[in-house]
Structures are given as C-alpha cells and as structure tokens.
Amino acid sequence: MKATGKPTINDVARAAGVSKKTVSRVINKSPQLSEKTRKQVEKTIADLGFVPNLQARAFALRRNFIIAVIHDNPNAQLLVNVQQGVLEGIADTEFGLMVQPVDRTSPTIAEDIREFLERQRPFGVVLLPPISERDDLAELCREAGCRFVRMGSVKLDEAEHTVTSNDREAVREAVTYLIDKGHSRIALIEGPPGFTSPRERRGGFEEAMAQAGIAVDDELVKPGTYTFESGVNAGEELVRMTKPPTAIFACNDEMAIGAMIAARRNGLLIPEDISIVGFDDTPLSSHVWPNLTTVHWPIVDMARAAAKKIIGPPEQAASAEWLLPSTLMERGSVVPPKAK
Amino acid sequence: MKATGKPTINDVARAAGVSKKTVSRVINKSPQLSEKTRKQVEKTIADLGFVPNLQARAFALRRNFIIAVIHDNPNAQLLVNVQQGVLEGIADTEFGLMVQPVDRTSPTIAEDIREFLERQRPFGVVLLPPISERDDLAELCREAGCRFVRMGSVKLDEAEHTVTSNDREAVREAVTYLIDKGHSRIALIEGPPGFTSPRERRGGFEEAMAQAGIAVDDELVKPGTYTFESGVNAGEELVRMTKPPTAIFACNDEMAIGAMIAARRNGLLIPEDISIVGFDDTPLSSHVWPNLTTVHWPIVDMARAAAKKIIGPPEQAASAEWLLPSTLMERGSVVPPKAK
DNA sequence: GTGATAATTGACACCGGTGGCACATGCCGT
DNA sequence: ACGGCATGTGCCACCGGTGTCAATTATCAC
Numbered sequence: 001m002k003a004t005g006k007p008t009i010n011d012v013a014r015a016a017g018v019s020k021k022t023v024s025r026v027i028n029k030s031p032q033l034s035e036k037t038r039k040q041v042e043k044t045i046a047d048l049g050f051v052p053n054l055q056a057r058a059f060a061l062r063r064n065f066i067i068a069v070i071h072d073n074p075n076a077q078l079l080v081n082v083q084q085g086v087l088e089g090i091a092d093t094e095f096g097l098m099v100q101p102v103d104r105t106s107p108t109i110a111e112d113i114r115e116f117l118e119r120q121r122p123f124g125v126v127l128l129p130p131i132s133e134r135d136d137l138a139e140l141c142r143e144a145g146c147r148f149v150r151m152g153s154v155k156l157d158e159a160e161h162t163v164t165s166n167d168r169e170a171v172r173e174a175v176t177y178l179i180d181k182g183h184s185r186i187a188l189i190e191g192p193p194g195f196t197s198p199r200e201r202r203g204g205f206e207e208a209m210a211q212a213g214i215a216v217d218d219e220l221v222k223p224g225t226y227t228f229e230s231g232v233n234a235g236e237e238l239v240r241m242t243k244p245p246t247a248i249f250a251c252n253d254e255m256a257i258g259a260m261i262a263a264r265r266n267g268l269l270i271p272e273d274i275s276i277v278g279f280d281d282t283p284l285s286s287h288v289w290p291n292l293t294t295v296h297w298p299i300v301d302m303a304r305a306a307a308k309k310i311i312g313p314p315e316q317a318a319s320a321e322w323l324l325p326s327t328l329m330e331r332g333s334v335v336p337p338k339a340k
Numbered sequence: 341m342k343a344t345g346k347p348t349i350n351d352v353a354r355a356a357g358v359s360k361k362t363v364s365r366v367i368n369k370s371p372q373l374s375e376k377t378r379k380q381v382e383k384t385i386a387d388l389g390f391v392p393n394l395q396a397r398a399f400a401l402r403r404n405f406i407i408a409v410i411h412d413n414p415n416a417q418l419l420v421n422v423q424q425g426v427l428e429g430i431a432d433t434e435f436g437l438m439v440q441p442v443d444r445t446s447p448t449i450a451e452d453i454r455e456f457l458e459r460q461r462p463f464g465v466v467l468l469p470p471i472s473e474r475d476d477l478a479e480l481c482r483e484a485g486c487r488f489v490r491m492g493s494v495k496l497d498e499a500e501h502t503v504t505s506n507d508r509e510a511v512r513e514a515v516t517y518l519i520d521k522g523h524s525r526i527a528l529i530e531g532p533p534g535f536t537s538p539r540e541r542r543g544g545f546e547e548a549m550a551q552a553g554i555a556v557d558d559e560l561v562k563p564g565t566y567t568f569e570s571g572v573n574a575g576e577e578l579v580r581m582t583k584p585p586t587a588i589f590a591c592n593d594e595m596a597i598g599a600m601i602a603a604r605r606n607g608l609l610i611p612e613d614i615s616i617v618g619f620d621d622t623p624l625s626s627h628v629w630p631n632l633t634t635v636h637w638p639i640v641d642m643a644r645a646a647a648k649k650i651i652g653p654p655e656q657a658a659s660a661e662w663l664l665p666s667t668l669m670e671r672g673s674v675v676p677p678k679a680k
Numbered sequence: 681g682t683g684a685t686a687a688t689t690g691a692c693a694c695c696g697g698t699g700g701c702a703c704a705t706g707c708c709g710t
Numbered sequence: 711a712c713g714g715c716a717t718g719t720g721c722c723a724c725c726g727g728t729g730t731c732a733a734t735t736a737t738c739a740c
Contacts, residue, residue, distance in 0.1 A: 055725085056725070059395045096459070348696055349696060399697070690733075709712105
C-alpha cells in the first residue's frame, strides 16, 4: 500500500498470502475457488478495506462500469424518470449513469453514437424512444460489444433487448371507459407520425371504437406532435367545430393539457362541457385543474427493468420482465356527456 | 495494430519513428516539442486514424474524462436544463456527462458522495442547489482531487468554484415592475427556508418594497417549498383574505402556477383580479393561460459556464464568467390593479 | 498405493497510456 | 574548440486489474 492511499489488489494478495489472480477471482465471484481460500481472502479484503479500482478494471476489460442513456431530446419529465429508473436498477452496484443526447435529425447521428460508444465504452446503453426504433442504431451497439435495451419499441422477438409497455391495450381500456360513460363523439389527438408509440396508441383507440361499434369520424382525429402547442392547436380546431366532440383522448398529457387550455379559452367547462383523457401520467396531470384522467405509463419501471437486464447475467436478460402494464388513472377530467 | 482493431499509441510511435512518450506529448499538446516532430506525429495520427484510448488515459491519470452532475432531486426541468448546459460546455471534447442523485436528508450523504467520487473518479463535478451550499460536500470534492463548481451559491470569494446569478437584483426589478404598474398590496410566496436562493429572492423583494417606501405586510408573506402544492396552499390563503393582495410574487414558477390555480378556483380572474409573477422561466410558464410573467433564470448558461470552468485551464477558472444575469420576461399575467 | 482426472492456484504477460529521469542535441558566449 | 545551459526526445517503470496456461494439489476409481 503506497503512500497514495487506497490498498490495491497487490496489497490484498500479499496480506492474504495468495496471488493477485486469486484475489481477482474472489472479486469476480469465480466459481472455481475453494471455500477456504475465498473466506480467507474475503476477510483480508474486509480488514484492509480494499475496494477494486474501477478505472483499472475498465481498462483491463475494455468496458466502463457505466450505463448510458441515449436519447433524442424527449420531454424533461420522461428523461428524468428514465434516469431515476436506471439509477434504481443499478443501486448498490458499482455502475454509474451517463447521459448522451443525440440529434435525430442529424445525418451524422450514427457516427456520433459510434464515436460515443468507442470513446466512453459504456457497459450498456438504454435507447429511449423514438430513436430506440432505429434498427441501425441498435446494430451499432451490438457491434461495439455493448449491451443494449431499446425502450418502448415493439420487437417482440427480441425480449433480451426490449422493454416496453402495453400501450395499445391501455388506450383501448381508456377509450372504452369513455364509451362506458356514455361518450360516442370522441376525438383523438395523435402523436407524431412514423413512430411506434403513437401508432400503438391510435391502434388502441380504433380497437375500442370498433369494439363498441362506433365509426371513427375522421373529422375528430387531429394530428399532433406530442407538444403542448400542438395540443392547443388541435384542441382549438375541435372545440370550434359546429358539433364538437364530448370527449377528447390525447396521445400524451402535454397535448391533453394543451387541449384543456384551448377548450377553456373558448368558454368550455372541463369536464362538464368536454371530457379529456391523456397519456403518460406526468406530474403535470395533477397540477392542472381539474386533475387530468390519464393512462399511467410505467416509464420508471421500464427503465429499472432495462438497467437490470443490462447488468444482470446475459442468460437472464431474455427471460426478464420486458412488458409492463400501463394503467388508467381516473381523476377529475371525465364525466358523462351532457344530455342534449 | 493488433487484430482487435484500433491503432494504439505504440502503432503511431512505430509508424512515426518516435517513442510513444513523444506521441503522448503531441496528444497532450505539450509545449516542449519541436514544430517538426509535432507536425510529423500529427500527420501519422491522422493517417492511422488514431484515437487515444480514454480508459487507458483515465487509468494512468487516475481521473475519468467525465463531468458529474450531483443533485438532490430538483425539479425535472432544472435537472434537464443543467444537463443540457453541461453538454453544451463539453461539446467537441472527449468528456462525457454522468448524473448522480443524492438524498439531502440521508445522514450518509457525505459518505455516499465520497464513495461515488472514489469509484468513478470524475474529472470534475457540478453541485446543484441546494446541496451546492454545503461547504462540507465541496470540501469532499477538493479532497478527492476533483474539480468542482457550486451552482447558485454565493461564495463570492471563490469565483473559481462558483457560478451563480443575480437573483436578488432580478427580483428587485420584477417587484419594482409590479409597483410601477400601480400595485402596493403585493404578496410574497417564499421558497424553503435555510437556503441561499430563497433568501436572495426574498431579499430582492424586500429591497424593492423598501425602495418604494412600502412596508412589507407580514400577512402577505406566505411560506412555500418550491412545490406546486405549496403554491396552491399559499395562494388559497392569500385570495381568501378579507383584503386580498392585488399581486403575488412567487419565488418560483411552480408555486406561481399553483397560486394561479388557487386564485381561479376561488373565482378570481388572472390577471384582471390578481397579477402573478414567478421565477425560473420554465416551459410551464408558457403553458398556462395567461402566460406567466416571470424572471428568466439563466440555468443553461450557468451550467455551460460551470462545465467550461471545470475542463478549462485552472488559471482561467477563477477569472471566467461566474455571475450571470436573470432577466424579467414580461408576459400576460400582470396588469395594473383594478381601481377600487 | 497408484495413476488418471478434476479442481485450485500461481506466474507472467498484457491492456494503453503517463511520469520521472537520463541522454542527446542545439545554441550561446568565450 | 569547449563548457554551460536550455530544449527536445527516449527509455523504462508503473498505474491495478484480467487472461492464458502451466503447475500444483485434491479426488477418485481400481
């Protein structure tokens, strides 16, 4: 143990009277070790207060003890929830969390990610939607010898690399709930086209309507981009119709709240004049009045599961939980429609 | 160059006909190098596409190329903004960003941080408020041989380790703005006691009132905790007074919006019946109706500056920018008070 | 008891950089 | 031509682990 401080694997080896390789085996819980040796070395480790140097391990293994979250500027709450989930998943381990944003619209995105992976060599990465849907980026991770989990994508055949939620079913449930309350002129504010999650959510909407035998009125389906502003715009269009809908299902909370604002701005009362349901269950949904009825998206759980898949034994990853339930949170923004 | 792929410093040295130490010097821009050698080695590096291995460097230097943001669960938007700022600050460098939350109320917080610093050995850390105010935690970083910047604290004597904003002045300006509009019964919703930022903000409030010769009415000063709920509670109390205030200054946007909700719930119109001003300028403030007039807190700029201080040359850190301006954003939640 | 086989353990090179110090070289005054 | 000094460069140990493979020891069937 040099003057510098911390004991090293050499100090432990010397003190325990074994080779450093044996100490290394103890640290790594190698199975081929006699119980006696293990106990003895473990005691020495405890006595000396030895903690393996992560940098040295990372260097030798060519792999940092880090999980990286790679994302394309999702909203703040989503990102923070994912971080929280990953941190829960790696709690009490030696892993740390890195965050790396990328620009989905940049032509060099693949090169940027490759460079990041080669530079920092994270042990594993969590790909957030929507970039989690790009197969080429996932392939990049595989090539870099890096474990990865794609969140919210629907590659059902690759449970090892997937953690997602049953949005379709949850939306079906939510819309059916509206129908059960007596609504039939139900509007939909969609998410950005071309991605899985909006498609699934729309799918759930259509299934619920079909199930109830209600034709979807194209007039009542408005495009959106998951932003507050797009919710306001869609909401404005809807409430100004000659025969406005009695309920709106928005594909996320931000748009739902945008629609609320738009409705109110046009003199409508919520929920008396129009019921609104969102999706995500962000804190926002409890910060508006009335509290927004919404579908809880288990993002923290998904992130936790993703982290555990990555740091757990590879053979477990495939079998580990990868489909988490989204559930309806009934709050104050839905009531039966007014009798005409 | 082994079968494994990437060229190493040895490959470069061999190809350039110099020692690896010389290549190392080129990488590190050591000044004591002949122009000729540098050019030659740089050419070889470019030809081979050599990229220094960060893990090896980290190992040799006992320092990872990582900036860590250490925080105690601030709100999501703040955290994301800080991350964005730091990332801007380290753009085009080899540095990466880690995030490490800690629990302010845990008795082991110091131990937790020490363990984190020893494990991951980040190059530098950014301490977010409110834990940035704890001198013992800053001391910990210093001991760990780790650069650090404390955000939002007011150790004016340590510019090297500080990045903050002139909240006091900005609040004074904002409240003066209210006064100029004709308000005199102005309420204050405070932040959590015991921290710098709420204290500064309150200080600005008092200075503005004193400057205008208006006595601060204790009845109109309500405690808050920076949460939405505390804003609602404070707002409720204020608007239900026999003689309610005509304007409210809340120490952050969340509370301001809570107060808006409370006012509206009690039948008041905003801004006609009561004006409201917040602080932070979160996206939220543009997502409510009317848009919230608020003080823009330059958190992204602060984080960028912090990162640059950390990765820049030490002698620059002290002189680098560390006090950034907070500025009033006039939006729709303030009008002159109704004539009685 | 003995050889065969399996289970443990150790020796040593290696990962890819950096630090310290000796050595080589160039420039200068004398 | 020569010593003195500043500058530029190379040698080799070292950071603290892991992988490989050989050596040692334990276990077992006969």
